[in-house]
Amino acid sequence: MNEIIGIIIAAIISWFNFVLIDTWMGLPEMPGVKGADVLGRDIKKRGGDLAGGFFQGNIVCSPDASAGTLLAAIGCYSIGTPEGGFIAATLVYIGNRLCADPGYAGTTGALTITVIIVATSFIGITPAMFIVGMLLAIVTIQGIYHSGSSKLLGKIAQRMGRYTKLT
């Protein structure tokens, strides 16, 4: 497959993989640690959404599905598919426990993207494309415009019944 098209498809798949799993696992509901709370409230002060801010704070402060997705893609690239993804899931779980997080989002994200990488390898999308795609996906959330991305994340959280009850 053409590299550019492959990267775009991988970016879209990775974006949905980590946003949906992180929201489902309740990242927008509450900050896991104090740092996530500070980030969430700071983003709200700058015109963003509080639940989206907590989501962004939580993925900065512990390895959630975003890190799981990226590390599983790196694992599959460097170690092999699917073993690299399984090893990444285990390491993400240990990292989660060290970061005061029970670890459901990170390991689920790593395992689902491993299954997706195995499935999409049949249409020619390589783990390397997923690494670049995931970097682009995380840039759209964390790197361009926090207020806008937090509002979008807040709306997704509302749709999935995971909006924060905190004020």
Added chain:
Amino acid sequence: MINYIGYIIAIASAVILGLILRLPLLPEKPIRQSWTISVIFPTAVLAIGFTAIISKLGYHLIGYQEYLVALVIGVLTAIFSKFILERILPPPVQEEVS
């Protein structure tokens, strides 16, 4: 290399021994906020990961040997989850809100 049957053996042995060691099948609800170590999460996930690590060490296992290794990994993972995991990676201590 350990094939997919090896992974299934590792998960099955970890789950069965985990249940014998009285680990709960699933954490209590809401699962996403629970710190309870259960048979499905993280024991089965760790069994897959440890099997993958051993598989990639590069030993040449012949025939039934890989299934035996997978069985041992599953057993050790269940023992690790029950007795060691909470000691080396404990849940965070909640701070008092003043």
